[in-house]
Amino acid sequence: MPDFSPREIVSELDRHIVGQKDAKRAVAIALRNRWRRLQLDPSLREEVLPKNILMIGPTGVGKTEISRRLARLANAPFVKVEATKFTEIGYVGRDVEQIVRDLLEVGISLVRTQRRKDVEAKAHLAAEERVLDALVGTSASPSTRDAFRKKLRTGELDDKEIEVELTATAAGAGGMEIPGMPGGQVINLSEMMQKMMGGVKKTRRVSVKDSHDLLTAEEADKLIDQDKIVAEAIGAVENNGIVFLDEIDKICAKDGRDGSVSREGVQRDLLPLIEGTTVSTKHGPVKTDHILFIASGAFHVAKPSDLLPELQGRLPIRVELKPLDKDDFRRILTEPQASLIKQYVALMQTEGVTLAFTDDAVDAIAEIAVHVNATVENIGARRLQTVLERILDDISFSAPDRSGETLTVDGAAVRAALGDLARNTDLSRFIL
Numbered sequence: 362m363p364d365f366s367p368r369e370i371v372s373e374l375d376r377h378i379v380g381q382k383d384a385k386r387a388v389a390i391a392l393r394n395r396w397r398r399l400q401l402d403p404s405l406r407e408e409v410l411p412k413n414i415l416m417i418g419p420t421g422v423g424k425t426e427i428s429r430r431l432a433r434l435a436n437a438p439f440v441k442v443e444a445t446k447f448t449e450i451g452y453v454g455r456d457v458e459q460i461v462r463d464l465l466e467v468g469i470s471l472v473r474t475q476r477r478k479d480v481e482a483k484a485h486l487a488a489e490e491r492v493l494d495a496l497v498g499t500s501a502s503p504s505t506r507d508a509f510r511k512k513l514r515t516g517e518l519d520d521k522e523i524e525v526e527l528t529a530t531a532a533g534a535g536g537m538e539i540p541g542m543p544g545g546q547v548i549n550l551s552e553m554m555q556k557m558m559g560g561v562k563k564t565r566r567v568s569v570k571d572s573h574d575l576l577t578a579e580e581a582d583k584l585i586d587q588d589k590i591v592a593e594a595i596g597a598v599e600n601n602g603i604v605f606l607d608e609i610d611k612i613c614a615k616d617g618r619d620g621s622v623s624r625e626g627v628q629r630d631l632l633p634l635i636e637g638t639t640v641s642t643k644h645g646p647v648k649t650d651h652i653l654f655i656a657s658g659a660f661h662v663a664k665p666s667d668l669l670p671e672l673q674g675r676l677p678i679r680v681e682l683k684p685l686d687k688d689d690f691r692r693i694l695t696e697p698q699a700s701l702i703k704q705y706v707a708l709m710q711t712e713g714v715t716l717a718f719t720d721d722a723v724d725a726i727a728e729i730a731v732h733v734n735a736t737v738e739n740i741g742a743r744r745l746q747t748v749l750e751r752i753l754d755d756i757s758f759s760a761p762d763r764s765g766e767t768l769t770v771d772g773a774a775v776r777a778a779l780g781d782l783a784r785n786t787d788l789s790r791f792i793l
């Protein structure tokens with residue numbers, strides 16, 4: 362786990378998210394607390410529970426984005442779940458445990474990617490040998506092999522087709538849940554087959570270029586110990602995992618009137634996960650005590666105090682995210698490291714088109730987004746995407762024919778493209 366200070370975490374989040382200082386501070390402290398906890402004596406470490414967070418704010422103002430970026434920064438397994446999903450018909454109480462199983466799958470693929478990277482150089486060489494075997498056979502003289510190796514490295518042989526034997530790995534292959542069996546009792550057929558037959562081999566015809574990634578991944582998997590990956594992933598989930606529970610306000614009302622599952626019931630089901638329980642998964646038990654839960658909701662109708670008292674107690678840190686105004690939109694368009702405008706400029710660059718936006722244009726886009734949010738529906742910063750897409754529709758379509766040109770979008774162009782549309786509420790309901 363990286364040992365960033367709260368200040369460093371906030372400044373890292375600042376590179377992607379505009380404003381929302383309180384929320385950034387809260388998640389930064391939560392992350393640092395996890396690092397602090399891991400420095401403690403093991404006996405005390407078990408006692409320190411995470412201070413889960415309740416984010417309150419309208420849609421599209423950065424709640425998910427802050428949590429997702431935090432997870433990426435911490436290299437932490439992360440899942441986002443809509444709490445309302447569990448009010449659907451057909452829901453059975455223990456489905457909430459699936460959250461932890463999903464989190465573990467995310468953790469496993471995170472750890473596997475890291476470990477693959479660690480052995481990449483070695484795996485790369487081993488894969489090269491296998492490509493050479495396929496090209497010249499195993500009995501070719503060393504000088505022939507070397508000659509081909511050179512050609513391989515310069516990419517001369519990229520398009521040549523070869524036959525390679527690949528193992529159908531258990532990795533990623535789904536397990537099969539047996540109806541009626543308690544959750545987590547899963548039979549993984551491909552894993553069983555592998556154990557019985559020592560791996561199922563399959564011959565595939567692929568180009569030299571494509572074979573390389575496949576073989577490197579396979580060689581890397583041979584170099585890493587799968588059991589260790591699972592053990593490490595369980596550790597990462599238990600100590601470092603983050604669950605983002607969206608729409609928690611929607612499970613506040615006392616009872617679903619439409620025959621769906623009682624909302625309070627869903628809160629009760631969620632409670633043990635947040636309080637700390639052990640969930641059985643096909644990879645083994647996972648303890649949830651130290652998983653960080655970030656719950657989020659608009660709380661337009663229901664209030665945090667409408668949640669079950671036990672749940673309120675488990676979400677002690679409350680942060681409010683502010684609605685975004687025109688100035689925020691202007692900054693969101695331009696400041697973040699991969700802001701929407703930077704993305705469009707880069708995309709057009711691939712066509713040889715130089716796209717530029719004047720300050721006046723950014724101003725006009727922000728203004729239209731605020732206007733449509735106010736008159737149609739407030740979807741926060743997501744509105745910028747629909748507005749920009751509309752403005753750049755023509756340019757996007759004709760870009761391949763305009764290679765070499767510089768296209769400047771100014772305020773007048775924005776207003777010309779959208780002014781009438783934005784003023785017509787009925788029309789913008791469909792288009793913007």
Ligand SMILES: Nc1ncnc2c1ncn2[C@@H]1O[C@H](COP(=O)(O)OP(=O)(O)OP(=O)(O)O)[C@@H](O)[C@H]1O
Nearest residue numbers: 377378379380420421422423424425426693742743
């Ligand atoms: N303050 C912000 N700075 C930069 N980008 C933002 C900001 N707020 C929202 N966005 C962008 O808007 C989009 C939606 O934001 P996000 O997913 O965080 O919404 P949210 O607040 O979690 O809403 P919901 O509860 O509906 O999921 C994302 O693409 C995000 O990058």
